[in-house]
Amino acid sequence: MNPETVLKTNPMLAWREIDGSIVIISPEHSMVHELNPTASFVWKRVDGRRTADEIAEQLAAEFDVTRESALADVHELVESLVANQLVSALELAEVKAHV
Amino acid sequence: MQIATKPDKRIGVVSPVLQLPLEIGKIPLNLKFADMARFESAGKRYSTFLSSDKKGLPVLVDLQGRTSLDGDPFTYDLDGATVQLGEDQAEFQRVPHEYSLDSLIRILLSKLLLDRSGFLLHAASVLADGRAHVFTGRSGAGKSTVASLSPAGSVLTDEISLLRCVETRWQAFGTPFWGEFRAGDMNCSAPISGIYSLIQAKQDRLERISPRDGLRVLLPNVLFFSSRKQDNEQLLRILTDIVEAIPVYQLYFRRHADFWKVIA
Secondary structure, three states, rough: OOOOOOOOOOOOEEEEEEEEEEEEEOOOOEEEEEOOOOHHHHHHOOOOOOEEHHHHHHHHOOOOHHHHHHHHHHHHHHHHHOOOOOOOEEEEHHHHHHO | OEEEEEEOOOOOOEEEEEEEEEEEOOOEEEEEOOHHHHHHHHHHHHHHHOOOOOEEEEEOOOOOOOOOOOOOEEEEEEEEEEEEOOOOOEEEOOOOOOHHHHHHHHHHHHHHHHOOOOOEEEEEEEOOOOOEEEOOOOOOOHHHHHHOOOOOOOOOEEOEEEEEEEEOEEEEOOOOOOOOOOOOOOOOEEEEEEEEEEOOOOOEEEEEEEEHHHHHHHHHHEEEEOOOOOHHHHHHHHHHHHHHOOOOOEEEEEEOOHHHHHHH
16 A cells, blocks of 8 residues: 555444444445444544554554554555445545645 | 315315324324325224324325425335425325335334434333333344233334433333234333343343444344435434443343243
8 A cells, every 4th residue: 555545434424433443334335334443443543634654653652563563454454444435545646636 | 083175286176185193102293195095094003103183294195286395305215115204294105005104104203213312123122010121133033922922911012113212211112013923002101121132042041231232233123214324323323322321131032931030
């Protein structure tokens, strides 16, 4: 994944945090997704401005994991979120063009 | 049941409108029919839920000469029959039979309940000591069995429960929506004691689960038909509220009335 890839949540989704985990409903597909605590940490930082690498840095700082491990985990997670249409990955230049 | 008339502007004559005011889960509806047979059939089916309040939400059932609904109406298509809900009126169109009418009323209620801190759940609700026990699960989980193993006159429904938070208190309401075990309709409500996810087992056992697991139990059993984001957000808020307020359990049971012993 490009280090300058910015992450944005799918604006059509309804979600809520319960017991530290994020539960997401995709109204379009009538699907329910439940994120584990690590994925929930990432989800709450996906704001259309941060890159996956920036979120991985925060993950490494928050939890007792190496930067490399956090990067690998976040990249794998983001691929899954994108595949499930929960998150879209935008190139930084693309984001700037829309600002 | 009351009969009123209204002028039919299209053909310049007065056509009868048959009104059937109902109240289900404290939600007043005023079903309006042109067809006498359909009106009488619905009057019998919902007799326990008839109301004297004609100011409930007008619901036009296959009425001709309708006007466009205001705002951005909620619409749902059920095998060709449709529900439309505008700001101050609802319409059912192409309703083939009374079972379809039943389904359309459930769809309408599922939407109306969102603004009233409530929802419909695939669940049997049974009264014991003045409190409601809500047994949820999909078809075959044992809802009708639970109802059939409960004392006569205690079952609010064996299939579709209406749960609402009224004045900070979660309550289960009787509904006219039944499955295999149709007892006499009960148009009453009671505070909810607990929600039980049914699991058939060789021994009766009760296990309390976390609010998060409770939400996981409820979500697949909620009757919900809206694809609007704000409606789904409201539903999630309501479900989160109930699992944080009401204990949720896994009930392992043997299809025998003894399961009441582990609940008591």
